Amino acid sequence: TTIPLVLGLIFGLVFFLFPHSYVSFYNLESGISAEAAGYLRIISLGIPIIFLILNFSGIYIGSGRSDIPFYFNAAGLLCNIILDPLLIFGMDPFPEMGVRGASLATLLSQGVVLILFIRHLRRKNGLLGRFRFLIRPHRKYTLNILKLGLPVAAMNVYFAFINMNLARTASVYGGYLGITSQSIGGQIEGITWNTSNGFSTALGSFVAQNYAASKMQRANRAFRYTLLMMGALGVVVTVAFVWLGEEIFSLFVQEREAYLAGGDYLMILGFSQLFMMLEITTQGMFNGLGKTTPPAIISIFFNTLRIPLAIFLGARIGVSGVWWAITITSLFKGSILFIWYLTLRRKN
Template structure:
């Protein structure tokens, strides 16, 4: 079999970007499809209360994920820049240091989350009828956090070396195991006990564990660039210089995730006050939005990987063209999905909610007001992906903070007396517009081109 790595520093930008982005898009779609299928199992077998419980728990999980995600993103940029300049050992050193940091951090976060899950749900004003279910679901999800983070980090590292196909295959494996085990563990089919909503979380834990073990074996079997074996296992004990770089850049990136997560948690708290039907409608809408944002996330990741490799190779003339092509692809692909989801909204909502559910018209209203804002979101992801590829992390953090808190939550609170629940949904396009404006100004006028986020060269040849 041919090596799956792709050289992102040569060839036509449009076709190279698309060929790299499509497998990433496939992985993202599978991940969202997996979540949607699991939501269907939960909603159909356990009811709207359980569906509302998973919605609250998943928002919290995104918050915990953001606490360690920044380290992985910083390491991915380092890996991509090292690979772009042909420094394989440097890529492995960066990846190993990230694995060590993320594993230790995710274990700590998982333990804290297990201990505090009930209190966190109370702070969110989780509806009383959904609270026991959300707590049972969230505790098991926390147990699976280390395996989930290592799996995500390994996939990010592979993409940093130009390989977007291998992550796709192992995402397929995780989805097959997860979706297959969900009804078995929820209902207690065959010899398995009936675990209810906790069974859905346990299925995800098992699926991620199986996938990461298989992926590690595959990395070594195929001798892929980020594989670690023999003396290279010492790279799992992070190098001091790498720790400084990964933490210095990773914390602001993680803070960006936390800003989004905390804003999401605050929004869930506001939505919960509108009642169980609105909470369920919002949870289902989030499932549909996960699909709408998939092209933007895939294109943003592809732009970031391509920009990092080209910066590492010193090919700055290609970086601006990569960004422009990414913006064009985002408008085309995200726009098509927005139209499709709105056109067939009742059909898709019927997959999650029973016919005649009070949540259906609420979900339709949410989608009509806010779904189009993901075109703006996608353009922001492309611009942020480019500037992050050279280590610029503080500008995006400030922009996101302003857009999420003074703008989005401000609109949701201040306009609520006049608009009611619609104020919550109008806050999404308002916040997205402000984020895109800030990202555009920073990309054009910001100092992000002056920095260099590079792992120290592992040899004189790599330095040259």
């Protein structure tokens, strides 16, 4: 808990002090840039909270209580849904706050989730015997945590950096429609991405427990079952995105040009959903075995490849080329990581 809190404070301070430096990367209009910087400055106050929420979620999931993070995060989501219209558009007694209202709603909702976690952990019969939240870091444990966590953290941070560059490339070849397609389309795709991540995290915890107990047959069986479930979901999502992309996007954006462009995004990304889930599920298996480096290598290499590929294809077929760059690299990531796991399994 001490490590994520310190990291959260560092990141939060950076974004709070230098929001304009980050926002200027996208070359937005001055008015939009100012609103984005204001949004980021408020959101930065919640970055330590996000780090703690993820930390507590990991503790519960690792202890076999994945239901608790689900309930608490669902409560935060419900709170955000209620607060968003109240603070954005204004309803008595709340004033109209626009973009700043959206950021404040998110911040307050995250605070609710954190309070729920702390109250549950501080109960007399709480998880792990009401352990202390803040301690002086022990060198041995800190190094072990960094050894396991740094490859995954580096992969996720780098992935965010790549997405920033892809958004900038999308704005070059698609203008505001490119940004809209990626931002809203990414949120829609996030439903499947987050579902896969949830199962991957649960799989990693289960595999780690059975690997430590020398029960690899159970771990492998869990991997197969998870692959089947994620495969079934991947097929459903692929069909929905490819055939109903415009209809799905129009639920969130009513402008015809926007939902047509967004439908194109979902259609192209739809072909990669099955392979994305294969990658994320296999990553969970590797993490459970304590081998976090292979997924990081595959992810970093092919995510890096997305930028030159997006520029190359975008210059020839427009913003659709950016989406095809994402899909093509996802196909390779899922396939190669799965083959890597099968090769490692045969050797051992």
